Amino acid sequence: MKLTIIGGGSTYTPELIDGFARLREILPLEEVWLVDPSEERRRLVGGMARRMFAAAGHPGTVTATEDLVAGVAGADVVLIQLRIGGQAARHTDETWPHEACCIGQETTGPGGFAKALRTVPVVLRVAETIRQYAKPNAWIVDFTNPVGIVTRALLNEGHRAVGLCNVAIGFQRKFARVLGVDHRDITLGHVGLNHLTWERQVFLNEGGIRRDVLPELLATRLPELAEEVHLPETLLALQGTIPSYYLRYFYAHDEVLREQRDSPTRAEAVMAVEQTLLELYADPSVQTKPEILAQRGGAFYSEAAVDLIASLHGDRRDEQVVNLQNNGILPFLPDDHVIEVPAIIGADGVHALPVPEVEPDLAGTIAHVAGYERLALDAAIHGGRDRVLRAMLAHPLVQQFDRAEKLTDLLLAANADYLPWVR
Incomplete structure (x- = not known):
């Protein structure tokens, strides 16, 4: 099997390589190709990946290239993990919204919208090359944020694509630790859109019996669970759910905004970690995943990726949380919208x-954000200030027209180098 990573020069890539090496019994890779425009990143990350495979006794080869066609030619699976503009663009996404009293975040709110505008056109161009040169039945697995918008763009163009996020697998591992069971004995009643999800059931599978233990967890572990997502205990008790951490941007917006204004951005922290990681990757004696990589983010992504790909190609027909077309699962959304829910994964695809x-309160929030996402994708594909303004106004964290106008102008000014129609 040939697997290609677009954006393979990311400092995060060794996390994936570590998962491929550890879990090679369920995902027998013969070739891993890292496609990246940076010669330095290809050299450092590619060298680190080869040493990791060698140290683990993995027989697969690792090839790093800037040639997209060569990278995807004959690929069975292509993972896309792009960051257009790098951490510098992320830093701007996390700061300019503050000028209009909005949170700055790379996937949610105005900053996430900016990332979608920069990203969607590039991903669609990459996907056309994949369609032309990869195997006819190749899968595209999208890690690129905002995952829901990017995955919908791919599916709308007829690509064989599925979106993946680590929020659900992180909750799965958390609940397993709390309950003292194997993570494979936990499945989730996970629902929503990417980075806008709630855990409504936590199923424990014991001896073939599946029961929802979320009420017990809320009754006995409420303080711990609330601290995990940085939201009030009373909110979790009121809803009877566990919201993802990203709901904090909605439920505690003003508090988060104050924190952001008083602290360095996440991009600045990641840039510091990345510099250390690149120095470690340059050291030929480093052959295993550095501990500091955990500070880079993306916990359990490698396990999620391996599980998903292994099930798609091995027809395991197990249950995993993915981003896929709605097709009536949430009746208050259009069929072609992309949602994040549990699905059965097999050789015939993903089935929610x-x-x-x-x-009603959860459905209302989901529908509101979904409306914004549809307008955001239209703006990303077709461009135009009016499309951007309309999508901005539709976002529930914006809504006021004067604020939407100011945010639109800030977004376009900060991203003119990435949006040809702005210049």
Whole structure:
């Protein structure tokens, strides 16, 4: 099997390589290709990946290239993990919204919108090359944020794509630790859009019996669970759910904004970590994943990626949380919208499991953000200030027209180098 990583020069790539090496029994890779425009990143990350495979006794080869066609030619699976503009662009996404009293974040709110505008056109161009040169039945696995918008762009163009996020697998591992069980005994009643999800059930599978233990967890572990997502205990108790951390940008917006204004950006922290990582990757004696890589983010992504690809190619037909087309699962959304829910994964693709009726308050928030996402994708594909303004106004963290106008102008000024139609 040939697997290609677009954006393979990311300092995060060794996390994936570590997962491929550890879990090679369920995902027998013969070739891994890292596609990246940076010669330095290809040299350092590619060299680190080769040493990791060698140290683990993995028989696969690692090839780093800037040639997209060569990288994807004959590929069975292509992972996309692009960051257009790098951490510098992320830093701007996390700061300019503050001028209009909005949170700055790389996937949510105005900053996430900016990332979508920069990213979608590039991903679609890459996907056309994949369509032309990869195997006819190749899968595209999208890690690139905002995952929901990017995955919908791919699916709308007829690509064989699925989106992946680490929020659900992180919760799965957390609940398994709390309950003292193997993570494979936990499945989730996970529902929403990418980075806008709630855990409505936590199923423990014991001896073939599957029961929802979320009420017990909320009754006995409420303070711990609330601290995990940085939200009030009373909110979790009121909803009877565990919101993802990203709901904090909605439920505690002003508090988060104050914190952001008083602290360095996440991009600045990541840039410092990346510099250390690149220095370690340059050291030929480093053959295993550095501990500091955990500070880079993306916990359990490698396990999620291996599980997903192994099930798609090995027809394991197990249950995993992915981003896929709605197709009636959430009746209050259009069929072609991309949602994040549990699905059965097999050789014939990804098939969403039924979802119990969603509570009105949760459904309202999901529908509101979905409306913004549809307008955001239209703006990313077609451009134009009016499209950007309309999408900005539709976002529930914006809404006021004068604020939307100011944010639109700030976004376009900060991203003119990446949006040809702005110049």
